[in-house]
Amino acid sequence: MPRGMPRGGWRRGGGRAISTGEWRRPGPRVAGWTRDRQAGRIMKQGAARGNGKAVAGAAAGADAGARAGRGARAGSGAGAGTGTGAGAGADPTRDIAFDIVLGVLEHRRMLETGLEQSPAARGADARDRAAAHRLAATVLRRMGTAGMVLEPFLKKEPPLPVRVVLLIGVAQILFLDTPAHAAVGTSVSLARRRGLAPFAGLVNAVLRRVSQAGPAALDGLDQARLDVPPWLWSAWGDLARPVAEALGREAPLDLTLRPGAEPPPGGVGLPGGTVRLPAGTRVAELPGYAEGAFWVQDAAAALPARLLAARPGERIADLCAAPGGKTAQLALAGAAVTAIEREPGRMARLRENLERLGLAGQGVGEQGAGEMGRVATVLGDAAAWRPESPLDAVLLDAPCSATGTARRHPDVLWIKRPRDLAALTEGQDRLLAAARDMLRPGGRLVYAVCSLQPEEGPQRARAAEAMGLRPDPFTPEELAFLPEALTPEGWLRTHPGMWAEQGGMDGFFAARFRRA
Numbered sequence: 001m002p003r004g005m006p007r008g009g010w011r012r013g014g015g016r017a018i019s020t021g022e023w024r025r026p027g028p029r030v031a032g033w034t035r036d037r038q039a040g041r042i043m044k045q046g047a048a049r050g051n052g053k054a055v056a057g058a059a060a061g062a063d064a065g066a067r068a069g070r071g072a073r074a075g076s077g078a079g080a081g082t083g084t085g086a087g088a089g090a091d092p093t094r095d096i097a098f099d100i101v102l103g104v105l106e107h108r109r110m111l112e113t114g115l116e117q118s119p120a121a122r123g124a125d126a127r128d129r130a131a132a133h134r135l136a137a138t139v140l141r142r143m144g145t146a147g148m149v150l151e152p153f154l155k156k157e158p159p160l161p162v163r164v165v166l167l168i169g170v171a172q173i174l175f176l177d178t179p180a181h182a183a184v185g186t187s188v189s190l191a192r193r194r195g196l197a198p199f200a201g202l203v204n205a206v207l208r209r210v211s212q213a214g215p216a217a218l219d220g221l222d223q224a225r226l227d228v229p230p231w232l233w234s235a236w237g238d239l240a241r242p243v244a245e246a247l248g249r250e251a252p253l254d255l256t257l258r259p260g261a262e263p264p265p266g267g268v269g270l271p272g273g274t275v276r277l278p279a280g281t282r283v284a285e286l287p288g289y290a291e292g293a294f295w296v297q298d299a300a301a302a303l304p305a306r307l308l309a310a311r312p313g314e315r316i317a318d319l320c321a322a323p324g325g326k327t328a329q330l331a332l333a334g335a336a337v338t339a340i341e342r343e344p345g346r347m348a349r350l351r352e353n354l355e356r357l358g359l360a361g362q363g364v365g366e367q368g369a370g371e372m373g374r375v376a377t378v379l380g381d382a383a384a385w386r387p388e389s390p391l392d393a394v395l396l397d398a399p400c401s402a403t404g405t406a407r408r409h410p411d412v413l414w415i416k417r418p419r420d421l422a423a424l425t426e427g428q429d430r431l432l433a434a435a436r437d438m439l440r441p442g443g444r445l446v447y448a449v450c451s452l453q454p455e456e457g458p459q460r461a462r463a464a465e466a467m468g469l470r471p472d473p474f475t476p477e478e479l480a481f482l483p484e485a486l487t488p489e490g491w492l493r494t495h496p497g498m499w500a501e502q503g504g505m506d507g508f509f510a511a512r513f514r515r516a
């Protein structure tokens with residue numbers, strides 16, 4: 001079990017635990033049961049995979065109660081042939097959500113990757129995939145609270161896949177608008193399809209108790225505190241509570257518009273120039289998307305490029321560029337931009353975006369230099385790349401823990417560990433030193449990370465100073481529309497609790513420097 005997940009030590013009073021004796025099959029224990037990693041289900045130790053008897057044969061049929069309460073559309077066949085054993089009872093939404101959440105907790109696999117890799121997602125339609133994404137994200141967002149709700153009803157820790165089924169059930173009962181009987185029934189069916197039939201009775205009994213308790217199950221719980229792993233809560237200091245409260249809400253869709261473009265219908269303009277639409281809006285369906293009138297970019301993510309203040313004709317490198325939101329801002333300001341990206345798949349996305357926005361340049365090559373208002377792309381390590389001649393400015397949106405994006409990517413809360421920070425900050429310092437060496441004297445650098453961790457923000461700004469970069473603080477005038485984000489040092493610090501009444505924003509740190 002990943003660190004930071006709710007454990008037995010969090011037990012609270014009240015409720016009645018379901019004892020082992022109430023489980024339908026006698027004696028299911030964690031010991032004696034083993035994961036079949038390939039099939040992603042629990043098997044009795046010694047049972048051969050593919051043997052239909054492996055824990056009730058990954059029972060295909062849902063029980064009568066589950067059928068009666070089924071909220072999901074059945075029979076899409078998405079589970080067929082996936083090893084989930086789904087047949088008549090196929091429920092792609094919950095199957096995919098199960099794969100995603102288990103992938104996050106067991107393998108530290110990102111939510112989006114889990115969605116792509118879920119066998120149940122193959123052939124599932126867009127609506128099921130979107131519903132699964134929302135369900136999995138809700139589980140991950142509310143996992144600490146859901147774990148605490150389950151606590152009084154569990155005498156001992158169930159195997160992780162069973163816990164995942166229970167969390168999916170609790171999320172539906174308490175945080176989504178699923179009727180309780182459907183949430184219970186579909187969870188029991190999910191357990192059966194996943195080879196967890198011996199635990200179906202436990203799932204049924206526990207979730208019935210949760211649904212009987214209803215919202216009262218949340219009474220007295222400090223939900224914001226519970227839903228953030230303790231190491232992050234401590235690291236965020238005074239920001240922890242406002243950030244945690246904002247993490248419980250789905251993030252809206254933010255767009256940056258090309259100069260002169262019309263905002264899509266329903267879009268609300270924010271002070272920084274971002275246009276905001278409700279969470280769940282599908283960007284590709286908006287009028288103007290295909291024509292390149294706008295691109296997806298959180299209100300806070302739009303700030304670092306804006307604060308670099310690119311001027312027409314300047315030669316600028318965007319060092320970690322994909323998917324290209326900041327690159328597009330720089331190019332549309334009239335700069336000759338070179339965008340460097342290391343990952344081929346992400347570079348392909350960057351190029352696609354630049355094509356759609358009409359910003360793709362011709363000079364694609366190892367030492368490519370962008371033309372004015374156009375972008376040259378370089379596939380490679382930005383720490384090793386050097387321009388033909390010194391640059392006017394560099395934007396370094398460095399790879400980081402991404403904890404500032406936890407509203408959109410709640411998986412980061414459970415995937416990242418404190419020990420990941422050392423490698424990340426080492427990489428950030430390498431890129432900072434490279435950025436310094438690319439600049440002409442007096443040239444500007446904006447360093448940015450979508451992280452809330454002090455190691456990746458203020459501590460890196462100090463490291464940059466120690467490398468000889470001269471601080472060039474942001475001014476109150478530049479941040480007049482968001483004064484609370486300007487720190488006494490002249491850095492930018494945004495977090496999800498800012499502009500809370502308008503829907504919040506991602507957590508970003510940025511600092512500006514000049515080469516001496």
Ligand SMILES: C[S@@+](CC[C@H](N)C(=O)[O-])C[C@H]1O[C@@H](n2cnc3c(N)ncnc32)[C@H](O)[C@@H]1O
Pocket residue numbers: 301319320321322323324325326327340341342343346380381382383397398399400
């Ligand atoms: C935070 S994202 C950048 C987001 C982008 N600036 C935007 O606004 O759309 C970091 C990107 O840097 C890339 N990356 C990481 N290390 C890199 C390196 N050493 N050289 C070039 N790109 C790198 C990652 O693949 C990832 O696409």
